Amino acid sequence: MIAAFVRFVVCGGGVGLASSGVLVLLHDRMPLAVANALVTVVSTLIATELHGRVSFRSERGGWGVHLQSGLTVLVSYAFTTGALLGLYAVQSAPSVLTEQAVYLSASALAGIGRFAVLRLVVFAERPVPAGAALSRAAVVIAA
Template sequence: MEIVQSHQQAEPGAITAFARFVLFGGGVGIASSFAVAALDTWITWALANAVITVSSTLLATELHSRFTFGAGGRATRSQHAQSAGSAAAAYAATSVAMLVLQLLVAAPGAVLEQVVYLSASALTGVARFAVLRLVVFARNRSQTATTVRTARPVRTTTARAAAPAALAMLLRAA
């Protein structure tokens, strides 16, 4: 009897995946907000936001591939490209939120800017979770779900013995 094992990582449930998404994505998002504020002193806010969005998207996609969605390895170029689409939407949403803040408040303080930026990031984060789970890493989830780490016996002798018996029955029936 031979034992067949698969070493692929099991797919986490939706709640576990969302908790990991919040932990990794939120951690990167909070660090990004401080990085944007720091870069804003050297370059324009829009450029700082673009630079940080690109770098944080690359980092977050890697973390989500390895830990959040059960892929167990590095993200592929295709997954990075697909993830970039949702990041572009997040960039647009945070930029619009900050522009609206600038229109409504003549001189917003750093705390208000952070609240607006993090709120916009949180809203786009929920949409991003759905896109990543249902689209970007969906193939990995369906493959992993069918090959969860198992150990099951495979009876090779039964299969070998059954074929000649079935052939003999067919010949008798004919």
């Protein structure tokens, strides 16, 4: 579990840092909530593939996995956007460093929650039903 968490942090952290830089670039071009939504969608697709293949070494894939992972991101999106809007409520013109510290801190907390859900639900190993295991064994023996 610790190795999976380290891989999750490296993959998610890399995508998160790249996302943070993109958010800075988009912030002046569009409303913050729209920029964060765009960054979140694209980074989620990339991170879900990385987490499935690298973090959890799972063979599960497809749109169902992306949908389940996307639901965890909706919570993360609300959390990061809420943190940034909270910052702007307290400080009308925070520095980029302060803004990024809040964004990355909120992203890290949301990431811990995502790790738990992805590991325990989305990429969890599914037990093989007894009948299916016997059928597979019969096919192997027959071959």
